[in-house]
Amino acid sequence: MFDPGVVPASFWREDVVQVALARRDVAELFRAYLTQFTDCTQTQLALLTQHDRSDVSNWIRGSRHGQVSDINVLTRIAEGLRIPDSARILMGLAPADALVSSIRDxxxxxxxxxxxxxxxxxxxxxxxxxxxxxxxxxxxxxxxxxxxxxxxxxxxxxxxxxxxxxxxxxxxxxxxxxxxxxxxxxxxxxxxxxxxxxxxxxxxxxxxxxxxxxxxxxxxxxxxxxxxxxxxxxxxxxxxxxxxxxxxxxxxxxxxxxxxxxxxxxxxxxxxxxxxxxxxxxxxxxxxxxxxxxxxxxxxxxxxxxx
The missing domain is CATH 3.40.50.450 (Rossmann fold)
Incomplete structure (x- = not known):
């Protein structure tokens, strides 16, 4: 299985990737990901992001609308690809280590x-x-x-x-x-x-x-x-x-x-x-x-x- 941990932070700062994140354009993000990391296949990408391979294929081929608004889909992609906090925020997701509430005694x-x-x-x-x-x-x-x-x-x-x-x-x-x-x-x-x-x-x-x-x-x-x-x-x-x-x-x-x-x-x-x-x-x-x-x-x- 392809390890998302090997993806350098610089990838998430590339212009095409930043635009895809801001637009929540999953199709463009997946195309950039597979182009740069040839060891990762569509099947592995589907497993990492908890999608059917056909869904990933349709996004990449353009037969399925690339922009996604479903917060659950975006969350699975962010967690599966270990997207860093700066990129998560660009997608409209909370940082992985967000501190939002606390317990008192x-x-x-x-x-x-x-x-x-x-x-x-x-x-x-x-x-x-x-x-x-x-x-x-x-x-x-x-x-x-x-x-x-x-x-x-x-x-x-x-x-x-x-x-x-x-x-x-x-x-x-x-x-x-x-x-x-x-x-x-x-x-x-x-x-x-x-x-x-x-x-x-x-x-x-x-x-x-x-x-x-x-x-x-x-x-x-x-x-x-x-x-x-x-x-x-x-x-x-x-x-x-x-x-x-x-x-x-x-x-x-x-x-x-x-x-x-x-x-x-x-x-x-x-x-x-x-x-x-x-x-x-x-x-x-x-x-x-x-x-x-x-x-x-x-x-x-x-x-x-x-x-």
Whole structure:
């Protein structure tokens, strides 16, 4: 049997391969693979990717449409060919070592209680010390903008997947929606269950950033706890609900934004409001801008650790 482990990383960076991955064009990917690695036959390729040989043959000959949207098919191909994480992401799949949720026990929480120094990092769940932990809080209340919530879930899911963020979330709400979206649309290997954290303080306790989307009274209570612990708070004001009120609190209370740069404040403000006639494209832009803000903060933090 052909060993995919011998395929060099440079193959996945070739232009034709990158285009095929981005388009999810299985036919073009298989043709490039067989052309470059002549020891691999169509039969072996079928066995590796758990397909019938006729399916592989039809893809290669062009008698079967080459672009694939079925996430299960793409996952089998990625795992069978041992596609590296950078290429998996290009296909729209989660990295093989994505860190998306974690299990807590009382001892771990007690240990975290002693480490409330701002910006401190701990090794949790075997993750590298450069991994960032965020808490995602909020819910779908009547005062929240549900279109913004839908877009925020998609944007946050991509961020968590690509950045390999560690996520704290409760049993219901936006946080668990983000993890469910990742499971349904990216299928990280090994993600079979998401373990929720009970207790608002426990959700926030060891998070480096606390993200708020929508929400009601419970979300406001989580924000009050986060403020009392000196956490770095990032509300998506445009999502409405408690998140809008939390953003207004930040404007009124200087110490809540002392940690922010002028650029961070401006970016947060740009995501705080929506015009009455805002369309779906503008909503996506706002949530993407909000996630880009978080991404830039995480990147700066991890850069500091590397330095």
């Amino acid at each position: 009382e001892r771990e929480l007690a240990d975290a209680d002693l480490q409330l120094v701002p910006n401190a990092r701990r090794r949790v769940d075997g993750a590298d010390s450069s991994s960032t932990r965020i808490a995602i809080c909020g819910s779908r209340t009547s005062s929240a903008n549900h279109q913004v919530l839908d877009a925020a879930v998609r944007s946050l899911a991509r961020l968590v997947m690509v950045r390999r963020l560690l996520v704290n979330h409760g049993p219901i709400g936006v946080g668990i929606e983000v993890i469910t979206h990742i499971a349904d649309h990216y299928q990280p290997p090994g993600l079979r269950a998401a373990v929720a954290i009970f207790g608002r303080r426990n959700v926030i306790l060891d998070a480096e950033y606390v993200v708020f989307v929508g929400g009601g009274n419970g979300t406001q209570a989580e924000a009050d706890i986060a403020m009392s612990l000196g956490k770095r708070i990032l509300p998506l004001g445009a999502s409405g609900g408690s998140s809008k009120a939390i953003y207004q609190q930040i404007l009124r209370t200087t110490q809540l934004s002392d940690w922010m740069s002028d650029g961070t404040r401006a970016a947060l403000e740009s995501c705080a409001n929506l015009a009455p006639d805002t369309g779906p494209g503008d909503i996506t832009r706002v949530t993407d801008d909000f996630v880009d803000l978080i991404d830039n903060l995480v990147d700066a933090d991890q850069g500091d650790l590397r330095d």
